[in-house]
Amino acid sequence: MSKRLLALSVGLASIFTAWASADTLTIATVNNGDMIRMQRLAVEFTRQYPEIELRWVTLEENLLRQRVTVDVATQGGQYDVMTVGNYEVPIWAAQNWLVPLEDLGEDFASDDLLPAIADSLSYEGKLYAAPFYAESALTMYRTDLFEQAGLTMPKHPTWSFIREAAERITDRDNGMYGICLRGKAGWGENMAFVSSLAHSWGGRWFDMNWQPQLQSTAWRDAVSFYVGLLREYGPPGASTNGFNENLALFQGGKCGIWIDASVAASFVSDPRQSSVHDRVDFALFPSRVQVQNHGNWLWAWSFAIPAASQNIDAAKRFVAWATGKSYLRLVAAESGWADAPPGTRQSLYASAEYQQAAPFADIVLQAIEAADTHSPSVLETPYVGGNFVSIAPYQGIGTVVGQQLSAAVAGQITTREALANAQYVAEREMARARYID
Secondary structure, three states, X not given: OOHHHHHHHXXXXXXXXXXXXXXXXXXXXXXXXXXXXXXXXXXXXXXXXXXEEEEEEEEOHHHHHHHHHHHHHOOOOOOOEEEEOOOHHHHHHHOOOEOOOOOOOOOOOHHHEOXXXXXXXXXXXXXXXXXXXXXXXXXXXXXXXXXXXXXXXXXXXXXXHHHHHHHHHOEHHHOEEEEEOOOOOOOOOHHHHHHHHXXXXXXXXXXXXXXXXXXXXXXHHXXXXXXXXXXXXXXXXXXXXXXXXXXXXHHOOOEEEEEEEOOHHHHHOOOOOOOOHHHXXXXXXXXXXXXXXXXXXXXXXXXXOEOOOXXXXXXXXXXXXXXXXXXXXXXXHHHOHHHOOOOOXXXXXXXXXXXXXXXXXXXXXXXXXXXXXXXXXXXXXXXXXXXXXXXXXXXXHHHHHHHHHXXXXXXOOOHHHHHHHHHXXXXXXXXXXXXXX
């Protein structure tokens, strides 16, 4: 063999060995703005760890939840990193389906996490998922439309005020809708909003004996209000609109009020994406006058490592990079401090740079800290949660209830029919899960 061929053979062998020894991480994530940005910035991770290849599976929210739930429950090992929320984490950790995250390194700085967020992602004192961003719920509204209508948004609005404002600023002939709310069916889509709404109305999912309460007066009043609000003052096709669809409507100047996840504050305030960026302000999630409960929405999109992964060490490196303090600085350098993933770190809210760039920072932090997931309703509950109920059967129950309420928004069934169907399903599933007889 010639020296040239020998050298070429050795070189190819080296390349093959490096390729064969590389860890390929399959990461399942959701198709929202912060996650899409992270995928773009992941070139920095591969620069630091050239031996680790990243394969992305980016899915719509409902589909993501279905796929990762099936995979983790069957120990399929299809994903090395899963994007999950604080609903799944304690339930899955109790089943030994997740890897504890106790050694993510100095940059991760676990003691810097907001206590409410760290607590929601822990089980028996151990962290089982690292928060990428966290949120509560806010009322976002158009200041110009409120001024034209002679309205002043309170910092703590009531639902009656929201209805009045939505009525006064609706102008269907010119494509202006008073309010946008989630109508798309799913336990983490429309039910994230409706659960928070029902709690703020004084309702609860279950009484202290785990009997479903979906036909209680509070639930009937809250759901009737919700359906009526969307049918009278919402956009066409509201029953199919989730977070992303309503974000696009609000940014495009089609909605006067949008009540949704606080993570949207940076998107609607960004002149690069929002046509109304200079005409937006924020208030807390509404309540009833006699029920000073602001929805108790608390969610953290987080990265967890399934126990079935064959690449746990490499997965930990990625999770530490994506959720560490350095990543916040990377986002700030790339697109500005206002785009830093919110809601997870005390140091971010103590940062003068972030406070200056993100005028919504204080009210977002206030909303997160006000969420009391241990007491989501003024009534006593056997569960924790807020925008969800932290028990295993809820995923199935919430999905079916969400479908019923979406059908009511679409006008396919009445509100009473939707809640009667929802009550039946909830009772059946709670009996199957042996919570009730």
